[in-house]
Amino acid sequence: MAALIPTVVFGGLAGYLAWDGNRSSDTSATADKETNDREKAEKAAADRVAKGAPIKVTRGEPPSIAYQFAFRKRTYNFPEVADSTEWDQRFNDWLTTNGGRPIGLYSVRFTIKALKADTTTIQDFRLKNRHCSNEVAATVDDVKRNMHGTLVFPPAMGGPGEDVKRDVLGFDVSQYDALRAYRMKDGYPKLGVPSEGSDTQVPLERSFSANPVVMEQNDARTFDVYFASGLDCTFGLEVNVTVDATDTWVTIPIGAGWDKGNSTAIAGPDEPYDTLVRPKADGAGMEAGNAMREGGVPSVSITVNDVP
Numbered sequence: 001m002a003a004l005i006p007t008v009v010f011g012g013l014a015g016y017l018a019w020d021g022n023r024s025s026d027t028s029a030t031a032d033k034e035t036n037d038r039e040k041a042e043k044a045a046a047d048r049v050a051k052g053a054p055i056k057v058t059r060g061e062p063p064s065i066a067y068q069f070a071f072r073k074r075t076y077n078f079p080e081v082a083d084s085t086e087w088d089q090r091f092n093d094w095l096t097t098n099g100g101r102p103i104g105l106y107s108v109r110f111t112i113k114a115l116k117a118d119t120t121t122i123q124d125f126r127l128k129n130r131h132c133s134n135e136v137a138a139t140v141d142d143v144k145r146n147m148h149g150t151l152v153f154p155p156a157m158g159g160p161g162e163d164v165k166r167d168v169l170g171f172d173v174s175q176y177d178a179l180r181a182y183r184m185k186d187g188y189p190k191l192g193v194p195s196e197g198s199d200t201q202v203p204l205e206r207s208f209s210a211n212p213v214v215m216e217q218n219d220a221r222t223f224d225v226y227f228a229s230g231l232d233c234t235f236g237l238e239v240n241v242t243v244d245a246t247d248t249w250v251t252i253p254i255g256a257g258w259d260k261g262n263s264t265a266i267a268g269p270d271e272p273y274d275t276l277v278r279p280k281a282d283g284a285g286m287e288a289g290n291a292m293r294e295g296g297v298p299s300v301s302i303t304v305n306d307v308p
Helices: 004-051 089-097
Strands: 055-060 069-071 105-114 120-132 150-152 167-172 182-184 200-207 213-215 220-228 233-243 246-252 263-266 275-279 286-289 300-304
Touching (some): 120 246, 200 220
Parallel strands (some): 167 220
Antiparallel strands (some): 105 220, 182 200, 233 246, 275 286
C-alpha cells in the first residue's frame, strides 16, 4: 500500500500541472482576445475620426449683455410672462411665439475642439444665408424698419459663469459686403445707455483671417462672437477649417433658446415702438408701459479699422 503513495502523488501533481497549464493557456488566450478587441476598437475609433468632421463645436452661455427685443407687431397680450421675475423657458417660448429679435447686437459663445490627428487651422468665419430687409431703402432716414411693433425689456438673467481668455470677434451684419469676421478691439463692445442717449460702440479691427488659429488634436479654443446690425437681418454662421490638404466650411449653430437652429435674426435699432413690455419696478413680474417714442433704444455705431 505504501508503494502506491508516490504514484498517487505523482499522478496528482501531473494532473495539477496539466490543469494549471490549461488555465495559463486560457488566461493568455483571454488576454490576447482583449488586446485584439481593444486594438480593433481603437482602430475603429481612429477610422471614425479620420472620416468624420474635423472639429466639434460646443455651445456655451453667451456673454452677458443687456438684451432688448423687438416684435414685428404690437403686443398687449403677455399672460405667459406676466408674473416672470427672471428669464425662464416661458419667456423663451413667448419670444419665439411672437418672433422676437434682439435689437442691434446679438452674441454667441462656443468652443471648437480639434478632432483630427493632423494639425487643424481655423482659417476664418463668415456669415451664411444673410438677408436684410429694406437693405437699399434703409439708407434713407425716413424709411421705417419692420421690427417696431413692440419693444421688450427682458427680466433678469444669470451671468455667463467663470471668465476665461477667449477670442472675441465681431460682424457688421448690416454691411452687405462685410461677411467676414473681425477681431474685437479692446475686448468687448461698449453698450449704450438709453437714459444718456449714448450709442452702442462696436469697434472692429483686423480681420480674423489675418491671424488664424492653429490647433493640434484635442486642443480647444473658445470664441465670443458679436453680431451688430442697423437693419433687420437673418443669417447663419460657418467656420473655415483646414486639415492637411482638406479645406472645409462647417456650420455653427447660433440660434438661441427663443430661436433654435443654425440661423438667427436681429432687429435694427428703431424709434418709435407701438407698445412696450418690461419688468415691473418692484420685480414682481412684467407689465405693459407707454410706447417708447424716442431714446428707448441705443443706436449702434460700428467702426472697422482693418489695417496691418
